[in-house]
Amino acid sequence: MINLKKLLTNREKIKEQEPLIHAITNPLAINMLANAILFQGAKAICAEHPDEMRDIVPKAKALSLNIGNITDARIKSIEISSRLANNKNIPIIIDLVGIGVSKLRYDLSLKLLGQYKYSIIKGNSSEILALSGKISNAKGIDVGCEDKISDENIEEMIKIASKLSIKYKTTVLITGATDILVKDKDYYLIKNGCEELSKITATGCMLTGLISTFLSVTNEINASLLGLLILEVSAELSKKDKPYSFFVNLMDNIATIKNETIEKSAKIKKGIL
Numbered sequence: 310m311i312n313l314k315k316l317l318t319n320r321e322k323i324k325e326q327e328p329l330i331h332a333i334t335n336p337l338a339i340n341m342l343a344n345a346i347l348f349q350g351a352k353a354i355c356a357e358h359p360d361e362m363r364d365i366v367p368k369a370k371a372l373s374l375n376i377g378n379i380t381d382a383r384i385k386s387i388e389i390s391s392r393l394a395n396n397k398n399i400p401i402i403i404d405l406v407g408i409g410v411s412k413l414r415y416d417l418s419l420k421l422l423g424q425y426k427y428s429i430i431k432g433n434s435s436e437i438l439a440l441s442g443k444i445s446n447a448k449g450i451d452v453g454c455e456d457k458i459s460d461e462n463i464e465e466m467i468k469i470a471s472k473l474s475i476k477y478k479t480t481v482l483i484t485g486a487t488d489i490l491v492k493d494k495d496y497y498l499i500k501n502g503c504e505e506l507s508k509i510t511a512t513g514c515m516l517t518g519l520i521s522t523f524l525s526v527t528n529e530i531n532a533s534l535l536g537l538l539i540l541e542v543s544a545e546l547s548k549k550d551k552p553y554s555f556f557v558n559l560m561d562n563i564a565t566i567k568n569e570t571i572e573k574s575a576k577i578k579k580g581i582l
């Protein structure tokens with residue numbers, strides 16, 4: 310069983326330590342990500358000029374990478390920052406946004422994963438299918454209907470994530486209505502959240518920023534669970550009558566959600582393959 314009380318003590322660590330989190334992300338997500346990091350009590354820097362990496366990366370306690378809306382400059386800074394972070398043992402989460410629809414992003418992802426060590430690889434199920442070399446029905450950067458996590462495919466998706474976890478010596482997070490978090494043969498299923506999250510752009514990217522914040526003070530599994538619970542329980546609490554009001558309410562809840570609320574609402578199941 311997961312000791313939620315203990316898990317949630319990491320929120321205090323962030324407030325005490327105010328770690329600097331370096332995020333290189335897409336322009337659609339950048340503001341949401343920086344705010345979500347600040348709301349946890351950490352500091353955010355979203356520098357993306359390749360020539361700044363040498364100054365900034367070593368000062369960060371975690372690195373958050375995202376290949377959405379990729380540009381030449383961001384490709385360079387992602388490569389340089391990955392190398393610098395690996396040299397300094399700074400943990401990295403990488404979000405493989407759009408790997409299923411773009412050969413450029415696919416080739417880039419394989420190159421990065423072959424060369425550098427990432428603590429967490431994250432994607433929706435279409436993105437993780439693409440990474441594993443299976444047919445991906447990605448709809449742009451979104452999950453394709455055929456690939457959505459369901460009772461029928463969940464076992465297969467856990468196995469795919471486990472293989473990737475072993476291959477790349479990493480933790481794999483597949484997001485969806487049920488989130489699948491896998492390290493080697495251990496897995497966690499997280500059933501929080503609501504459909505409205507997929508109706509606003511970049512909530513998944515923001516989740517990557519939240520997870521990186523906790524990666525600065527705890528391990529991959531704990532950091533992922535904390536990020537997921539904060540985003541998804543906040544979403545459950547938010548008013549759902551209008552999409553943009555939901556978004557504003559969501560951001561407020563991400564800033565103010567209490568440990569007791571998370572403890573009461575968390576729906577996590579642990580298993581072993």
Ligand SMILES: Nc1ncnc2c1ncn2[C@@H]1O[C@H](COP(=O)(O)OP(=O)(O)OP(=O)(O)O)[C@@H](O)[C@H]1O
Nearest residue numbers: 433484485486502503504506507510511512513514
């Ligand atoms: N139907 C749902 N029920 C519960 N949670 C959901 C649902 N759909 C998505 N989520 C959660 O909301 C988050 C964002 O979902 P979304 O589908 O937008 O992911 P994404 O493709 O990674 O996002 P983006 O690329 O827009 O940042 C995910 O972490 C997922 O766990």
Ligand SMILES: Cc1ncsc1CCO
Nearest residue numbers: 335337377378406450511
């Ligand atoms: C819409 C969109 N396009 C590239 S990145 C992004 C934000 C969500 O991933």
